Amino acid sequence: MKLLVYSQAWIALLAGSLAWVSTFSISGDPDLLPIHGLISLTTFSLYGWHKIFAYSKANSEYKLLERYSFVALYPTASKILYTAVAIIALYWYLTGSFSFPLLLGLFGLGLAVFYVLPRVVSQLEGLRSSYIKPFVIASAWAIVTALLPVLQIEPDLNSVQLCLLFGERFGHTLMVAFCFDWRDREMDKKNQLLSISTKSFRINFIACTLALGLAFICRLILST
Numbered sequence: 001m002k003l004l005v006y007s008q009a010w011i012a013l014l015a016g017s018l019a020w021v022s023t024f025s026i027s028g029d030p031d032l033l034p035i036h037g038l039i040s041l042t043t044f045s046l047y048g049w050h051k052i053f054a055y056s057k058a059n060s061e062y063k064l065l066e067r068y069s070f071v072a073l074y075p076t077a078s079k080i081l082y083t084a085v086a087i088i089a090l091y092w093y094l095t096g097s098f099s100f101p102l103l104l105g106l107f108g109l110g111l112a113v114f115y116v117l118p119r120v121v122s123q124l125e126g127l128r129s130s131y132i133k134p135f136v137i138a139s140a141w142a143i144v145t146a147l148l149p150v151l152q153i154e155p156d157l158n159s160v161q162l163c164l165l166f167g168e169r170f171g172h173t174l175m176v177a178f179c180f181d182w183r184d185r186e187m188d189k190k191n192q193l194l195s196i197s198t199k200s201f202r203i204n205f206i207a208c209t210l211a212l213g214l215a216f217i218c219r220l221i222l223s224t
Contacts, residue, residue, distance in 0.1 A: 006070040007078075008047040016040030018145040022165065025222075026150050026157070034096055035152045039144055041089040046112055048082035100152045108143030111136050134177035138211075142169040164218045171215030175208045 016036045024030055048071075055068045063072065071078045115136050146169035150157060182204050 006067060007081075008044050008051065008070075011047050012040045012044035015043035015141075015145055018141075018169070019149040022146045022149045022169070023153050026161075026165075027153055029153075033149070033153070034092070035098065035100070035149045038089060038092055038096070038098065039149065041085050041092070042109070043144075045082045045086035045089060046109075048078065048085070050115070052078060052082070098152065099155060100148045104143060104151070105148055108140050108148065111140035111143070115140070134174055134181060137177045138170045138174035141173040142166045145169060161222065164222045168215045168218035168222065171211045171213070171218065174211035175215070178204055178208045178211065 016039055019036045019039045020032065023033060023035075051068065052071050052075075055063060055071045058065075058068065062068075115133065143166070146165045147162060150162070150165060182201070
């Protein structure tokens with residue numbers, strides 16, 4: 001189980017599952033599609049490299065955290081694995097019949113890289129302000145797991161439905177991001193990173209409630 005969680009396989013399965021939920025909610029077709037697999041592989045590689053970069057920048061205390069156990073135990077194997085998966089995903093995209101908007105896909109990927117990049121270039125660490133981070137993560141997940149898979153099967157879907165799908169996934173992911181920020185609040189304080197969660201539990205709870213409310217309202221409108 002630890003291997004499944006800390007190798008990023010679990011979050012990759014989550015991304016593919018959310019993409020499946022998006023296509024199923026629009027088409028009613030329960031079949032797994034290539035776009036679901038492509039999203040899973042890309043997520044696996046990106047989050048894997050994010051974990052590698054985070055581990056390389058962490059101090060000795062944080063390197064002992066369980067979340068880094070996979071890259072700590074298998075430093076070389078993890079790099080080979082995440083690189084190989086990225087190559088497979090790229091090859092699959094180039095040779096497959098994917099029709100989602102390329103620019104939208106690159107924008108979603110760019111948002112994800114925007115979050116990872118400061119881990120690589122220390123001079124950009126200020127970009128990781130936790131005030132921004134939850135919104136960047138939520139936007140990336142909404143684009144990649146909601147808009148891309150839906151546009152793959154329904155390229156002519158109207159803009160209102162697309163906005164509602166985006167809002168629903170954005171709200172759900174934002175709530176989760178706020179929860180993870182609360183988990184990391186002590187680390188953020190030590191690293192002098194500003195975040196909603198370092199303010200107070202009450203503010204974080206209100207932010208989570210508003211994010212979940214956005215998701216609920218969007219789903220309610222979509223269902224009518």
